Each structure stands twice: as structure tokens, then as C-alpha cells.
Amino acid sequence: MYWEQKKECLPRPELEALQLERLQKTLQRVATTVPFYRNKFSEEKLDATRVNSLDDLRRFPFTMKQDLRENYPYGLFAIPLRDVVRVHSSSGTTGMATVVGYSKNDIVNWSNLVARILCGAGVTADDVIQIAFGYGLFTGGFGLHYGAERLGASVIPISAGNTKRQIQIMQDFKTTALVCTPSYALKMADVMMDMGINPNGLSLRFGLFGAEPWSEAMRQEINDRLGIRATDNYGLSEIMGPGVAGECQECDGLHVNEDHFFIEILDPETLEPVKPGEVGELVITTLTKEAFPVIRYRTRDLTRLLPEPCPCGRTFVRMHRMLGRSDDMLIIKGVNVFPTQIESILFDIEGTEPHYRLIVERENNEDKLTVMVEVVEGIFFDAMKKQRAFVDMIKKRMASELGIGVNVKLVEERTLERFNGKGDRVVDRREL
Template identity: 60%
Template structure:
């Protein structure tokens, strides 16, 4: 079982912690000197980078939230001038302003290295034909995997997302051995292949690298059965870097976090104190080597646990389990982050609907479907079906514009969506994740 960078990936823990401390010091100095926002924040609690003595001291630092990063839109949290930034990516910006992230040449080099590691851990090697069916664009998925797989020396086929029949054709004709996409899209492709009467024996798939949305063990088995590959999970987020933060090895029991580049903490989202080792909590990341867009104690809102026991694969990096939930009400639909607050923001702009709504997420034929039930305003009820359907289409268009993905709108009678005294139940997730 091969390891991309054995020197680091199998490093003894004590040695790793020395490197982490050294890099953490570098990062704190870097942001203190270069990013006003961090300097002000450190100053406000009387913290100087020189105060850091141990890794545990990181707990004295303030957290950074998605809200903070968004406030910096577009470039004010960059730690280098724009002329040193050679690439920009961005979060989907589904809740308002997106988080814009930059990469120096050095950052891109690191990124490719880390993706090469997780791809190698997943079983990809030189000689593989890697079909990347993640979208290419501001989304980090496509480009992130692209350069990491090139780094390995694999043959990259940058198909990007969509055009499923063409995907199958290429998969068959090019003999793709690795499929990179969201797990739900993998299942959708399996279905399209069946419709095209292309069996898994007609394909040459060997490894799947799936990420960017939650999925279950049941789904893993189904993908494997239908596409005839080994399905692996990986984890990353735009704010921290993109894909390559963590990935599964062939043990497929948790994802190794690239700890020489990211310091991970797990906190209780209520008390903000660290949880006991192995307990479930919210993941918090501090980047250790990023130049253009370092983050200090970034609260991911992702809930999971770390696996403290050593892994049979020989890597010493800590593993994280699959993300099992969120501390906020964000849902991920077809790889896109959706917050109920966005739906609300879209609806208040439309005359004729009440801001009472319910979001229903379901998975049909392996694709996520988003439905928004919207209460009609009494005054806008008409006898004309044409106008109602037109109205429904307007609401759909507005939501698509705000959310970045299509949602089916169902108009419902006024006062029929349940009102609750406390937190409204805005989301019903019927997916079996």
C-alpha cells in the first residue's frame, strides 16, 4: 500500500507536534504582521504571537467564523498582496457574500501535494486515467483534484460536471479507472450507464474519490456494486483549502487529516471547550502553512469525532470520521450549501408569498431534490391557473438565483405550515444519509 510522502505521513507524533508548533508560530506571526483583522483581534485580547509556547496555547486565541471571513469580502483577509496571488476560488456564496480565498504559488504547490497524498491513500497511482466530474470553476473541487492527480502523474480527464451520457461515453472510450465527483453524482452516473446499457464490465473503473457532500455506508456499497470500484471518502472546505484536508486510506475507517498543514481541534459547540479525545464535537482548523489565506481556529460547523487509535495503514496522522451533522441548519444539496435563511431572504423579496416556508430534501434516483413549500398570500390567490403557475415559476427563478441550484416550489395554502413558538422547523431531510 503506497504512501505519497512517507516522511511526513508516517512521522512519529512527537516529531509531528514539533513541526506543528514551529509552523503555528510562523502562521501567527504571518497573520499578525499582514492581516489587520487578525492583528486587531489578537490585540483586543492582549495576545502577541510570541506568547505562544505550546500547541495547547492555541486555545487562547479567538475563533474565526464563516461570518468573519465573509465580512472580509473580497480580499481584506488575504495575507499577501494580490500580485502574489496566482489563483482565486470562492465558496458558493449561498448565504450572502461568498468567502473568497486566494492561493500563492506556494499554496498551490502545497495543495497539489496534499491532494496527491489523499489520492494515493485512496489507491490512485501513476497510470490511472482519472475522470474528474466535479465542476471546474470557483468551486475548489475540480481544480483541487486536477492538480493533485497530475502531481501523481496520473492521466487527468477534466470532464467537469454534467452531460451524463457523454460522461459514460468518455468513461468507456477512454477506459477511465478513477472517478472523481460527488457520491450522489456517482450513483446518478451508474443509473445513466444502465440506461445506456453500459455494464460495469464495459467500464474500467477501479477507484472512486467522492466528496463535497454527506453520504452513508449504504450508499458506498451501492456505488461500489453498481460501478465496480472501491469508493473512498475525502474531506475539505474552501475556507481551509479545498479538497485535500483529509482523505481515507484503503483501511476505509476514517479520513487521515494532513496534520502537518492543518491543526485540528474538536470543541463543544456550546461551551467552546475542547471535548475529550474521541468525543463528538465541532471541527476547528488552523492552517499551518498557508500564505495567501491563512485561517486561525476556523469553526467549520461540521460535527464529527477524531479517531485517536493508530491506523493499520502506517500513517500517523489522526483520522476523522465522516461528518455526521452541522451545528447550524445548513444542508448540503448536490454539493451546494444551503441555509434556510437564504430561502427566507429570497421570499421576502417576492410580493405575494409569505415568509413561511419549509424545505424538503429528498433523494430520488440518487439525486438530491430540493423542494420549497411556500405559503401563498391570500391577496394573491387568483382563479387563473396560468397566473398561479407563472407565479410559481417566478418564485422558482428567484430561488435558483439565490441558492445557485434549482428548487421545486410548491405553493401551499396560507397558514398551513406549522408555526412553532421556538425555532421553526424549516428543513425536513428525508435522505437516508
């Protein structure tokens, strides 16, 4: 099922020709209208009019989140403020907020691209979509909202939080598609169980989840507990918000909307392209954004491309779901560890719950990783000998698959914090 079949199934030569044409226009425009890029290009003696291939983009400098912060609020806008019809912003909790803008045409494109993602996941105009993302300056809520309306679906803009009310609305309004973070979907499943509600009695059929890394095992857990088909979608405020990429019904990689975004997968250390299929950092250049075009933005998100054609018929390249972030990656005793790796291991172990916390500390100049994991009541109240055997089994699995030893601490069900938004599962107490 396609929203814009002709565009989503373009032959690769035509798609790459379109990308080059749009890239040339974007580079020339930012060199003319955005002082930041004009100065950058001048410093490196780059002529934005001399781009003859997509490979030529590699000569141009990266854009970093810090660049956005340093040009707060409107320094990177490429059109006058009077032509900006929407402004969104990050929360700014880790520094100066990043501000992005949209022209009227940007909003139209955004709505269409999100409609593509929804349609690819199986959602139609007949569906009732409950959006449990936060609204306000966060792009997730409004992005999915406008895409759903563009699709013609009925939208319930309930926003995040108040889980019992979410479930009541889901029952009463016959919600068929849920939009939220995967963490929050599992929290909803927990609350449904507490309320004695059988998810099979709901009208829910689809779940469109994003905004945080999650594993294939977590997808299966959500599918089983809510009785839905969960798909992943990807976006980030600095580029557009949701709509950059999303899974089709094959649920095997996220199709990137390549007619609007040019992507590179680079080694985060050398900043050189990785080999096909290897994991690297996602770098994105916008091709059609008018108000806030961005050149070679380092997302810090880690993924890999899936080069094989997709059975769905779309020609847009697919990327693996996010494996973590290059700047959130844990380095324990010299070994790179991602929370999603640990999550996958725990999901495979019968008796563990889909909630965990990673505590990183440094003792005697040595890193120590403790995995706090919820377990079902029966295991927690087992004899001490059985508990120790269970812990030892988890430790062996971790050591075998991660390549390092970890400490494991069992905790009772419902004792670890639940999250309405992105799950913050890592506590790093090291003083480096």
C-alpha cells in the same frame, strides 16, 4: 502506498513539534500582516509571540464564515495581491461570497496534499482520472486536477453535468478513477442502467468522493453498482479546498494532513473540547498557507476522531466521515436528526432506492418530519395493504433509531430530483 512516506509517517512527538513551530510562525505572521487578526488579538490582549504549546491556541479567537464575508474580497490576505497567483471563491448563494487566495508555494503544497489523498486511495501514475466536479471558482475541480497531475496520472477535466457524455467518455477513454460527489456517482449508475451499460465492462476501479455527507451504506451501494472501491476525501474552500483529509485503502476514517492543518473537535454549544471519540464541530487552523492563513476556523462540520492507530502505518490522526453540519442539523421535537442517519436506515431496508427527500413542517406548533422515499416498482404497485405494512415497518425503524416518530411517503422510482453536485435533500418549511 504513500506519496510522501517520511512525512505521512512522522512519529507523533516530531509531528507535534513541527505543528508548534509552524503555528508560532503563522500566528506571528497574521498578527503582523492581517489587520483583522491584529485587531482581534489586540482586543483580547493576546501576544502572538507568546505561544509555547499547541494548547495555547485555545486562547485565540475563532474565525467565522461571516468574518470572511465582511472582509470581502481581499481583507484577510496576508500577502500583497501581486504575489497571489490564484483566487477562488464560494458561490455566495447564501450571502456575500467568500474569497480565498493562493501563493505560488500554496499551489505547490495544495498539489502535493491532493496527491497524498489520491495515492492513499490507491491511485497511481498509471491511472486515468475523470474529474466530474465543477471547475471555475469552486476549488474542487482544480484541486483534484492539480493533485492528479502532480501524481502523474492522466486527467480528463470533463467537469460536472451531461451525464450520458460522462459515461461515453468513461467508456472511450478507459477511465479508471472517478472524482465527483457521491450523489452524482449514484446518478451515473442510474443512467448507465437506462443506457443498458454494464459497469463491469468499464475500466473503472476507483471512486474518490467528497463535497457532501454520505453514509457507509451509500458507499456500499456505490461500490456494488459501479464495481469500484469508493473512498471519502474532505476539504473546504476557506481552508484550501480538497486535500485537507482523505481515506487510505483501509476505508476507515480520513487521515488529516496534520503537518499542514491543526484540528480541534469542539462542542458546538460550549466551544470546549469534546472527550476523545465524541462527536463535535471540526475547527481548523492552517499551518503553512501563505496567501490566506486562517486561525481556528469554525467549519460547522460535525465529526469525531478515531484515536486508534491505522494499519496503513500513517501517523496522521483519522476523523470519521462528516456526520452532517451543526447549522444543517435538524432539531425535530427537541431531537437532533441528521439526514445521514435516515439515509443509513433506508439503505438497510430492501426495496428502497438510494434517493430520498426530507420535508420538515410545523403544524399546530409541533414539528412534523416527512420522509419521501423512492421504492422499487414492485413495492409501489403492491396491494394497498402491503404498502401500508411496508410504510409501518419503515416508521418503526425510524422511531426506534431516531427517537422520534416520522411520516413516510412512498414515491415511484426516478420521481425525486437528481443532483449533479451536492444533494440538497432537506426542505424545511417551518416558520420559526
